[in-house]
Amino acid sequence: MKKIVPDPPVSYISIISDLPSxxxxxxxxxxxVLLNQSLEVYLECEPGHRRDAMLENVSLLSQLASALVKHAEGKGVQP
Structure with a gap:
């Protein structure tokens, strides 16, 4: 039977374990902050390679920010 819902993307970003929360x-x-700035540039750009690069930037920055927050939460700190 085919899966109706795809698997969530796997994060390939990990944070060193001894980084303080x-x-x-x-x-x-x-x-x-960089994510916000990148989104502002993305919205100002005409469609094309630069805009595509900014969207990729946004995706990577959000994954990195998420990994950092999850790391801090894993050490018992609430963001």
Whole structure:
């Protein structure tokens, strides 16, 4: 029987285990600022390679920010 819902994407980003949670959250905040800036550039760009690159940037930054926050949560810190 065919699956109706596809498997969620697998994250290939991992964070070093000894990174302190405060540092992880500080880096996640930086990633979110860059994410916002990248989205602003994406929205201003005409369709084409630059816009496509900005969208890829947004995807990678969101995965990295998410991994950093999950790392901090795993150490018992609430963001």
């Amino acid at each position: 405060e540092d992880a959250l500080a880096q996640a905040r930086k990633m979110m």
